[in-house]
Amino acid sequence: MTDNESPSESNSSDAFERESQQQEVGLVQEFFFFLRENKKWWLIPLLGSLLLVGLISIMATSGAAPFIYTLF
Numbered sequence: 172m173t174d175n176e177s178p179s180e181s182n183s184s185d186a187f188e189r190e191s192q193q194q195e196v197g198l199v200q201e202f203f204f205f206l207r208e209n210k211k212w213w214l215i216p217l218l219g220s221l222l223l224v225g226l227i228s229i230m231a232t233s234g235a236a237p238f239i240y241t242l243f
Contacts (some may be wrong), residue, residue, distance in 0.1 A: 196204070206212060230236070 206214060
């Protein structure tokens with residue numbers, strides 16, 4: 172610690188350095204951390220249904236289209 176730094180600045184810079192040394196977290200793992208910490212469990216069915224609609228729309232433009240049309 173230099174003479175110009177206060178103890179709180181030194182602690183915050185040490186914490187910043189420790190955080191920067193940690194392993195990076197993936198997008199999905201970060202999202203589940205967000206859900207757990209903020210109690211936003213209602214987002215899971217919403218995102219699941221959006222992913223399902225996206226998957227069906229992608230498959231509708233492929234060779235699987237005749238099989239999807241029979242479902243509706």
